[in-house]
Amino acid sequence: MNIEPIARIYTDFPDKFGIPRQSGLVDGLIGKIVFEKKYKSVDAIRQLENFSHLWLIWEFTKSKVKPDKFVATVHPPKLGGDVKVGVFASRSPFRPNSLGLSCVKIEKIDIESEKAPIIYVSGVDILSETPIYDIKPYIPYADCHVDAKEGYTAITKHAEIEVDFPSDLLEKIKKDKQEAVLGVLKQDPRAAYNKKPDYIYGMAFEEYDIRFKAENGKLIVVDVCYRNEKNYKNVK
Amino acid sequence: MNIEPIARIYTDFPDKFGIPRQSGLVDGLIGKIVFEKKYKSVDAIRQLENFSHLWLIWEFTKSKVKPDKFVATVHPPKLGGDVKVGVFASRSPFRPNSLGLSCVKIEKIDIESEKAPIIYVSGVDILSETPIYDIKPYIPYADCHVDAKEGYTAITKHAEIEVDFPSDLLEKIKKDKQEAVLGVLKQDPRAAYNKKPDYIYGMAFEEYDIRFKAENGKLIVVDVCYRNEKNYKNVK
Numbered sequence: 261m262n263i264e265p266i267a268r269i270y271t272d273f274p275d276k277f278g279i280p281r282q283s284g285l286v287d288g289l290i291g292k293i294v295f296e297k298k299y300k301s302v303d304a305i306r307q308l309e310n311f312s313h314l315w316l317i318w319e320f321t322k323s324k325v326k327p328d329k330f331v332a333t334v335h336p337p338k339l340g341g342d343v344k345v346g347v348f349a350s351r352s353p354f355r356p357n358s359l360g361l362s363c364v365k366i367e368k369i370d371i372e373s374e375k376a377p378i379i380y381v382s383g384v385d386i387l388s389e390t391p392i393y394d395i396k397p398y399i400p401y402a403d404c405h406v407d408a409k410e411g412y413t414a415i416t417k418h419a420e421i422e423v424d425f426p427s428d429l430l431e432k433i434k435k436d437k438q439e440a441v442l443g444v445l446k447q448d449p450r451a452a453y454n455k456k457p458d459y460i461y462g463m464a465f466e467e468y469d470i471r472f473k474a475e476n477g478k479l480i481v482v483d484v485c486y487r488n489e490k491n492y493k494n495v496k
Numbered sequence: 497m498n499i500e501p502i503a504r505i506y507t508d509f510p511d512k513f514g515i516p517r518q519s520g521l522v523d524g525l526i527g528k529i530v531f532e533k534k535y536k537s538v539d540a541i542r543q544l545e546n547f548s549h550l551w552l553i554w555e556f557t558k559s560k561v562k563p564d565k566f567v568a569t570v571h572p573p574k575l576g577g578d579v580k581v582g583v584f585a586s587r588s589p590f591r592p593n594s595l596g597l598s599c600v601k602i603e604k605i606d607i608e609s610e611k612a613p614i615i616y617v618s619g620v621d622i623l624s625e626t627p628i629y630d631i632k633p634y635i636p637y638a639d640c641h642v643d644a645k646e647g648y649t650a651i652t653k654h655a656e657i658e659v660d661f662p663s664d665l666l667e668k669i670k671k672d673k674q675e676a677v678l679g680v681l682k683q684d685p686r687a688a689y690n691k692k693p694d695y696i697y698g699m700a701f702e703e704y705d706i707r708f709k710a711e712n713g714k715l716i717v718v719d720v721c722y723r724n725e726k727n728y729k730n731v732k
Binding site: 261262263264266282283284285298299301303304305306307308310311312313315317319330332333344345346347348349350351355356357358359361363391393394395396397398399400401402403404405406407408409410411412413417 | 497498499500502518519520521534535537539540541542543544546547548549551553555566568569580581582583584585586587591592593594595597599627629630631632633634635636637638639640641642643644645646647648649653
């Protein structure tokens with residue numbers, strides 16, 4: 261079946277590294293959903309403002325598996341190097357059809373500006389400029405299962421790490437983005453099987469490059485620079 | 497983007513009429529997920545047994561909108577004839593990309609029979625033989641939002657109707673399917689804008705044709721026949 265983008269989402273992640281592994285983990289991460297010309301209609305989202313959350317079905321554009329190659333298992337990044345689970349028992353990006361599913365919170369719906377409708381959502385876990393194939397309201401009676409078993413994600417959900425972000429470096433970042441950056445780092449962007457000692461990691465976030473190292477079980481930010489490439493559209 | 501089926505689901509619904517409007521509304525409705533040859537791998541569902549619920553992304557095969565025609569609003573069937581909501585504020589099948597999203601409960605996973613793996617799920621709201629494009633575990637910390645606002649679905653979630661199913665007719669149906677049939681009828685398969693008085697409705701369910709009418713605010717089953725066409729695969 262051929263599917264076509266109905267919208268694109270703009271976020272503070274120009275690169276994959278650092279994106280939280282599920283939606284809702286970092287509240288401060290905002291995404292801006294802008295519809296494609298053909299679907300740009302205020303009518304198409306009528307009554308969406310009465311819901312609080314929505315589903316996005318989108319495309320993993322940078323984690324493609326080779327066509328005609330089926331890899332049945334994946335390594336969830338937080339489970340350590342040896343544990344493999346089935347691809348259909350995971351939300352890994354490396355899957356037969358590159359479809360992502362995220363539940364995000366509706367923050368604001370703009371129905372007046374030139375590009376309206378624009379939906380601002382929080383808790384995003386999506387690369388900037390990602391094509392969106394569907395938007396559906398979150399319906400509590402069908403979607404909210406308080407008794408659901410969490411499988412191996414029980415181990416990984418509280419995987420927060422201490423972050424040391426010197427205040428002179430943090431102040432380089434716009435005030436309204438500081439909390440989100442801290443939230444992203446607390447999720448520990450490093451995969452469990454890719455923890456290099458004495459290595460300076462670089463995470464692109466909005467217009468910044470956040471450089472950090474890991475020491476004694478915490479992350480230490482060592483520099484914040486402006487990124488050179490400005491050829492991406494982040495959320496404004 | 498081109499996507500291809502990874503599996504098909506077999507349910508007791510050979511036709512659209514009667515399918516509950518969301519997943520989870522009728523527990524007794526079982527679906528049997530059988531993988532396509534290319535994706536038939538017990539490894540691919542490793543650790544899925546430790547979750548209780550899963551997401552299915554599937555195709556609305558019988559509710560296509562015309563290509564290049566975008567219809568921005570829909571009539572939710574339970575809201576009465578006059579209320580229109582945006583297609584992206586609804587889970588209507590009539591949407592730009594014909595993608596359905598259902599959360600179902602895992603009942604049993606067969607990893608031993610010839611066609612294994614087969615996943616048996618309950619609470620289905622899907623037509624039999626529907627192509628499945630993705631299977632993902634339900635992850636409570638990301639998917640379960642107990643504070644979510646339910647929008648107009650607050651009005652429709654308890655839309656149960658009284659059902660009068662004479663016992664001699666009910667006994668014509670296999671014992672293990674009786675509760676599911678009652679559950680489906682209680683959801684009132686009729687759309688709010690399509691309630692014809694003195695009309696005998698026919699609902700295909702498994703190998704039966706359930707005929708009913710509506711009178712004084714309840715549904716009365718008037719006949720149960722075997723369906724003539726047997727050219728569909730229902731869940732066994």
